[in-house]
Amino acid sequence: ETGVTQSPTHLIKTRGQQVTLRCSSQSGHNTVSWYQQALGQGPQFIFQYYREEENGRGNFPPRFSGLQFPNYSSELNVNALELDDSALYLCASSLGTFYTGELFFGEGSRLTVL
Amino acid sequence: QQQVKQSPQSLIVQKGGISIINCAYENTAFDYFPWYQQFPGKGPALLIAIRPDVSEKKEGRFTISFNKSAKQFSLHIMDSQPGDSATYFCAASGTSGSRLTFGEGTQLTVNP
Numbered sequence: 001e002t003g004v005t006q007s008p009t010h011l012i013k014t015r016g017q018q019v020t021l022r023c024s025s026q027s028g029h030n031t032v033s034w035y036q037q038a039l040g041q042g043p044q045f046i047f048q049y050y051r052e053e054e055n056g057r058g059n060f061p062p063r064f065s066g067l068q069f070p071n072y073s074s075e076l077n078v079n080a081l082e083l084d085d086s087a088l089y090l091c092a093s094s095l096g097t098f099y100t101g102e103l104f105f106g107e108g109s110r111l112t113v114l
Numbered sequence: 115q116q117q118v119k120q121s122p123q124s125l126i127v128q129k130g131g132i133s134i135i136n137c138a139y140e141n142t143a144f145d146y147f148p149w150y151q152q153f154p155g156k157g158p159a160l161l162i163a164i165r166p167d168v169s170e171k172k173e174g175r176f177t178i179s180f181n182k183s184a185k186q187f188s189l190h191i192m193d194s195q196p197g198d199s200a201t202y203f204c205a206a207s208g209t210s211g212s213r214l215t216f217g218e219g220t221q222l223t224v225n226p
Contacts, residue, residue, distance in 0.1 A: 004157070033213070042120075042203050042216030043158065090157050102148075103214065105157030112169055 003027060003107035004090050012112045013081050021076040021109045024092030032074040033103065034066060035090040043090055059084060078111075086113045118206050120217030127224050133191040135220045137204035140185065144206040148214070149178065149189050152201045157169045162189070162203070 003026035013019050023034050031050045035043035045058035049068035063079040074091070080084055088110050092103035120137045127133045137147075144189040148163035164171045164178040170179065171178045191198055204217040 035214075040219070042205075042219050043214070044216070045213040048213065058213065092157075102160060102163075104160075105159065107155065107157045 002102050004091060004093050006089075006106040006109050008109055009107070010110045010112075011039060012114060014114050015081055015083060017081050018079045019079065019081060021078075021089050021091075021111070023074045023076070023093075023095035023106060025074065025091075026073045026104050029093035029095050029104070030072055031094045032072065033092045033094070034069055034074070034076045035088055035105075036060075037088040037108070039087070046076070056090065081113045083113050086111060118204060118215050118217045120204050120220060122220060123218065124221045125223070127194045127222065129194065129196060129224055129226050131194050131224075133194045133198070133222055133224070134188060135202055135222070136188045137188065137217050138184075138186045139206050139215075141206070141208070141215075142185070143208040144215075146207045147178070147180065147187050148205050148207075149176075150203045150205060150216075152203065152219075158203060191222075194222075196224045196226050198222060199224050202218070 007022050022086045033048040034046040036046055037043040046060050046064055047054055048056040052068045065077045067075045088108040090105050090108045092105045094103050118139045123224045149161045150158035151161045152158040152161045162173050162178055166182045169180050171217050175192045180187045205214040207214050
């Protein structure tokens with residue numbers, strides 16, 4: 001158990017809808033990152049938040065947005081869902097922004113877009 | 115230049131054998147190379163990691179070998195066990211950034 005919890009674990013949406021995924025970081029961790037893992041692929045970096053501000057973003061369109069709250073919990077929002085958004089969304093927490101690779105991942109939220 | 119290429123895609127090993135997974139990278143700014151293990155229905159978990167100032171790191175049955183000039187690194191699992199059956203991802207990051215670039219993954223099956 002990493003101490004990173006995500007909700008919901010599974011959800012189904014239709015194309016064009018919006019979705020919000022939630023993450024509670026491991027205690028003491030002030031940085032949260034979100035990754036998208038398509039079936040049979042490695043995780044791809046979406047963005048990272050540190051002290052409630054986005055401080056790094058991968059190659060994802062603006063309809064992917066996020067929030068980090070003062071208690072370091074986080075949300076990933078995806079607007080105008082597309083079929084290709086179907087994936088496992090992983091939240092990972094870490095301590096600090098100078099990256100050491102020691103991410104602690106949650107078990108993910110599996111999103112299916114129909 | 116952000117890619118990390120991993121091989122093989124799948125690997126079947128007998129119990130007690132050696133599992134070897136290879137990765138190659140292009141970005142010379144990468145300076146941290148972790149391996150993650152992922153079981154079905156779980157998130158990836160850090161297994162072992164190396165920085166390029168050493169050529170090898172060993173933790174129990176797991177060893178990373180690193181070749182800076184070739185921009186390659188590999189994971190060796192000695193005395194492979196059925197419980198090692200999982201998907202393994204290599205990854206890389208640079209200190210100036212805060213993101214991991216993952217390989218495509220290797221599905222390891224260890225037969226009893």
